[in-house]
Amino acid sequence: MWDLWPEDLEWQPMSRRLRTVWVLRSLLNVLILAVVAAVPLTIWLGWDGLLWALGGYVVLAGLRVLTVTRLVATWGYAEREEDLLVRHGLLTRRLSIVPYGRIQLIDLSAGPIERMFGLTTVQVRTAALGSTTEVPGLDPPVASALRDRLAVRAAEVREGL
Amino acid sequence: MSDAHPHTGPTGEEPAPPPAPQPFGPEVSQPSAALPTGVPRQRLHPLTPLLESFRFFAAVLAAAGIQVFTSRNFVFPIILAVVAAVAGGVASLIALQYRGFVIWGRELHIFGGVFTRSHRTVPLDRLQSVDLARPLRARLFGLAQLNIEVAGGDGTDARLAYLKVDRALGLRAELLAIAGRPVTPTAAPVAAAGSEAPVEEAAGPAPMVPPIPVRKLALASLLEALPVQVTALVLLGTAFAVTGAIFGFSTVATTLWVGFFAPALLGYLQSTVSAVNKFLRNCRFRLARDGGSLLIERGLTDTSHETVPVDRVTAVCFDEPVLWRSRGWRRVEVWTAAVAQQGGAGLARSTTMLPVGEPDQVALVAAEAVPELASRFEVRLPPRRARWRMPLRWKKTGAILEEQVFVVRNGLLVNTYTALPYARIQSVRVVQGPLQRLQGLASVYAMTAGGVGNVATARHREAHEAVAMAAELRRRADAAAALETPRLA
Numbered sequence: 001m002w003d004l005w006p007e008d009l010e011w012q013p014m015s016r017r018l019r020t021v022w023v024l025r026s027l028l029n030v031l032i033l034a035v036v037a038a039v040p041l042t043i044w045l046g047w048d049g050l051l052w053a054l055g056g057y058v059v060l061a062g063l064r065v066l067t068v069t070r071l072v073a074t075w076g077y078a079e080r081e082e083d084l085l086v087r088h089g090l091l092t093r094r095l096s097i098v099p100y101g102r103i104q105l106i107d108l109s110a111g112p113i114e115r116m117f118g119l120t121t122v123q124v125r126t127a128a129l130g131s132t133t134e135v136p137g138l139d140p141p142v143a144s145a146l147r148d149r150l151a152v153r154a155a156e157v158r159e160g161l
Numbered sequence: 162m163s164d165a166h167p168h169t170g171p172t173g174e175e176p177a178p179p180p181a182p183q184p185f186g187p188e189v190s191q192p193s194a195a196l197p198t199g200v201p202r203q204r205l206h207p208l209t210p211l212l213e214s215f216r217f218f219a220a221v222l223a224a225a226g227i228q229v230f231t232s233r234n235f236v237f238p239i240i241l242a243v244v245a246a247v248a249g250g251v252a253s254l255i256a257l258q259y260r261g262f263v264i265w266g267r268e269l270h271i272f273g274g275v276f277t278r279s280h281r282t283v284p285l286d287r288l289q290s291v292d293l294a295r296p297l298r299a300r301l302f303g304l305a306q307l308n309i310e311v312a313g314g315d316g317t318d319a320r321l322a323y324l325k326v327d328r329a330l331g332l333r334a335e336l337l338a339i340a341g342r343p344v345t346p347t348a349a350p351v352a353a354a355g356s357e358a359p360v361e362e363a364a365g366p367a368p369m370v371p372p373i374p375v376r377k378l379a380l381a382s383l384l385e386a387l388p389v390q391v392t393a394l395v396l397l398g399t400a401f402a403v404t405g406a407i408f409g410f411s412t413v414a415t416t417l418w419v420g421f422f423a424p425a426l427l428g429y430l431q432s433t434v435s436a437v438n439k440f441l442r443n444c445r446f447r448l449a450r451d452g453g454s455l456l457i458e459r460g461l462t463d464t465s466h467e468t469v470p471v472d473r474v475t476a477v478c479f480d481e482p483v484l485w486r487s488r489g490w491r492r493v494e495v496w497t498a499a500v501a502q503q504g505g506a507g508l509a510r511s512t513t514m515l516p517v518g519e520p521d522q523v524a525l526v527a528a529e530a531v532p533e534l535a536s537r538f539e540v541r542l543p544p545r546r547a548r549w550r551m552p553l554r555w556k557k558t559g560a561i562l563e564e565q566v567f568v569v570r571n572g573l574l575v576n577t578y579t580a581l582p583y584a585r586i587q588s589v590r591v592v593q594g595p596l597q598r599l600q601g602l603a604s605v606y607a608m609t610a611g612g613v614g615n616v617a618t619a620r621h622r623e624a625h626e627a628v629a630m631a632a633e634l635r636r637r638a639d640a641a642a643a644l645e646t647p648r649l650a
Contacts, residue, residue, distance in 0.1 A: 001591070001593045001598070001603060001624050001628065002628075004624060004625045004628040004629070005628055005632060006628070006629055006632050007632070082635070082639050083635055089593075091594070091595045092592060092593065092594045092595065093592070093593040093598065093603075094590065094591070094592050094593075095590065095591040095592075095628070095631070096588065096589075096590045097588060097589040097590070097591075097631060097635055098588045099587075099588065099635065099638065099639065101639075101642060102587045102588060126587040126588050126608070126610075127498070127587055127610035127611075128587040128588060128608035128609055128610055128611070128615065128616075129611065129613045129615075131587065131588050131590070131608045133588070
């Protein structure tokens with residue numbers, strides 16, 4: 001869908017470490033699931049239950065890692081003259097277009113795992129409620145540079161509500 | 162805000178300006194720290210605490226009544242009434258000491274609370290609108306409240322309750338004047354006249370559309386509610402019959418049934434009540450133009466005045482309930498940038514400009530809300546292969562890029578055309594779900610400032626058309642925004 005855009009766009013990829021972070025996070029989530037599932041399985045099947053849980057974990061984690069890897073590859077952003085484009089999504093594909101002139105707030109944030117790997121998320125808000133646009137997993141210098149560029153452009157082309 | 166601490170002496174030595182006889186220059190604007198300890202506060206009406214705790218008094222009355230009715234005990238209710246009256250009176254007197262407001266330069270300060278003191282500062286520069294509302298209980302005593310809206314999201318609005326109606330109207334004019342949006346002289350008398358007679362057709366700016374007869378409004382409300390009511394009743398009835406046939410109509414089964422379907426019943430009741438409420442609120446509807454804003458006055462039991470600045474209109478909606486079509490009636494609503502309307506944020510995401518109207522009235526009101534806006538649009542249907550995804554709605558869905566507005570059409574029972582001026586579009590989004598991807602479709606969302614629901618959606622367009630539409634929307638939005646001067650809130 002994204003290559004249908006009438007003009008040529010230079011999509012900027014996210015940091016390479018974003019994949020690592022998200023893979024780790026999904027492994028952790030699946031692990032929690034496996035531990036929770038292991039208890040009834042063990043009660044039901046005896047010690048074989050643990051093996052089942054482990055097997056389930058490996059299979060699920062493998063699938064999850066595959067999808068997350070592909071998901072990360074779909075993220076991208078492009079800066080144009082007047083607006084910022086962000087694309088993402090594997091099953092449901094999304095393309096958000098935020099004009100610089102309508103930007104109200106720009107947030108930088110980093111969660112604990114993201115911080116460990118030195119990543120930052122840029123969030124852009126407009127006056128429309130529920131239209132927060134996120135650019136996750138940028139290297140901190142790239143993120144703050146993006147923030148500064150956005151802020152400067154937002155101040156230059158101020159448009160109303 | 163402008164200047165921070167220009168010449169702040171000790172607060173007491175600062176000569177207090179009189180409470181705003183006319184607009185002050187910005188240089189009078191004081192930081193709120195230096196504020197109004199010395200300035201006399203303007204009081205609210207003495208009946209205010211009484212009205213605010215009307216639920217409590219109603220409960221006391223009910224309790225007393227039950228006592229009289231059940232135990233023929235007349236002493237207890239009298240004691241109860243006396244105690245409640247004394248306690249209420251004393252509490253009111255104390256509460257009144259701490260409540261009030263001050264207009265200081267270009268700020269409005271509102272004080273309140275006995276145990277927890279509150280002090281709210283409203284910068285009048287950012288004033289969006291001042292609405293006069295008259296709940297039934299206040300109307301009994303000839304009182305009104307002012308709802309003050311400031312630009313931005315929820316929780317920023319302030320309320321002055323209760324005031325005598327003419328004082329409230331005077332204050333409203335004063336606040337608007339300080340905010341730099343004076344009410345035209347013709348409007349002030351209306352305002353004053355509004356206190357006595359609720360019906361004044363002649364006074365003030367002439368209404369743009371003739372008053373809607375109650376019978377027409379009632380018929381319109383009925384026709385709008387009918388499909389929902391019939392569907393709900395048929396569904397509930399069928400469910401009742403089916404369960405009855407299976408389990409028999411014993412008391413136990415019926416009780417169980419009611420318990421099981423209680424949520425559905427509640428939802429049905431709620432929709433009925435809200436339909437009736439809507440009718441009551443739209444009675445005696447009056448729309449007038451006053452300079453750059455539209456004045457709306459409406460309500461049978463609760464009269465409310467609303468002001469919609471025309472340059473804050475972010476979209477115009479034309480609603481057409483199914484059963485109105487044969488009569489050619491439509492309703493006009495507008496979205497505005499202010500979220501916090503009366504009745505809580507998010508609930509009222511639009512303001513009614515015309516509860517029901519003939520085509521020519523609809524055209525008139527539309528052109529008034531957004532200059533030169535047409536009221537009929539030819540939208541383009543989504544491709545035929547999207548039809549099975551919305552078999553009933555397919556024919557009533559569409560989108561088109563008009564000269565100055567983006568128009569989308571949606572809805573089955575209430576079909577709505579939403580016209581979004583390009584200059585008001587905040588951000589654009591294209592979304593393609595998994596099924597849509599198989600079919601080569603995508604949906605376009607154009608968002609405007611304000612509530613969560615203020616999004617124009619063009620569903621199931623051709624994927625390349627959707628992306629091209631988004632690109633074109635952005636191009637036109639920039640072009641349109643460049644034409645107007647920046648309007649910061």
